[in-house]
Amino acid sequence: MDLSSLVTPVTRQTLSGDVYKQLSELLMGGRVMPGEQLSLRTIAQSLGVSVMPVREAVNRLLSEKALELMPNRVLRVPTMTVSQFREITDIRVNLEGLATARAAELVDENGLREIEAAHDRFLRESLLKKPNEANLIALNKELHFAIYRQARMPMLLEMIEALWLRIGPILNYDLRSGSARVTEHVSADHHDRIFSALRNKDAAGASKALAGDLRGAADFIVTAGVLVADADSPSAVPTARPIPAPQPAKPARRAHGLPVR
Structure with a gap:
């Protein structure tokens, strides 16, 4: 993967925060x-x-736990088991459903216009003969x-x-x-129901439509067979170990502590 095409060079002084934001x-x-x-x-x-x-x-x-450090010192994006x-x-469903229900109660005209514009951008991309996968994923996040x-x-x-x-990857x-x-524009249909409920100030309807969107996507992902079987989960391997800082006494040691790839 060519990261340089996906990120923007950092120039501000809060470097660590900027790096975290872009990686996030x-x-x-x-x-x-x-x-x-x-x-x-x-x-x-x-x-x-x-x-x-x-x-x-x-x-x-x-x-x-958004990244993990493997025993061989390789940094990677975590895989996920079915149960996880x-x-x-x-x-x-519970947290995002709460946010959606509260949004239905509080959203004003400016907020509705912002949501509708995001919904329209997602819909236009999904209706293309060959939708751009990266755009769809980004536009879905933008709308939510x-x-x-x-x-x-x-x-x-x-939270x-x-x-x-x-969950993003x-x-x-x-x-x-x-x-x-x-x-079949399944996601777009769910989004349309969410937006209609928000416009009608229907908190319960908006939360229900959001749950349908999330669970529909989850069911597809589980049946697609892309998750790790629970019996194969490396649950005993710690994944949150910090990357060690350079050791001044050993100048030959790689400063970053990871293999260069």
Whole structure:
């Protein structure tokens, strides 16, 4: 993967925070795949920064289980078991359903216009003969968070973002080009029902439509066979270990602690 085509070189002084934000966007937007390997040096070169702020941002993502460090020191996007995926889906239905219901109660005309514009962009892309997979995934995220922001619950929004850090790469499989959910406009139909309920101030209807969207996507992903069988889950392997800093006494040691790929 050519990271330089997906990120913007960092120039501001809050380097670690900027690196974290861009990596988070890649994960939440489904721009990287489960099992995909990354390296600190590649990320640093793509962003135009030193390895230090990248290590700090990556350690934060490791603690949030959005990335994992394998026993061979390889940094990668985590895979997910069926039971983990179902658990996250149940949590998402509750948290994102709450945000959607609250949005239906509080959304004003400006908010409705923002949501409708995001919905229209997703719909236009999905109606193309060959929709762009990356655009669909990004536009889906844009629409969902346009809705959730209208709930005006910042702590709830942070919780939802934390879940999307872990679920984002998996959503590649829901909106990939050629899937029935894309060609039959299933997601767009769910979005249309959500927007109609929001416009009518129907909190229960909006939450129900959102649940249908999330569970429909989850069912497709489970049946697609792209998740790890629970019996094969490497649950005993710790995944949140921080990347060690360079050791001054051993100058021959690689500063980033990871193989360059």
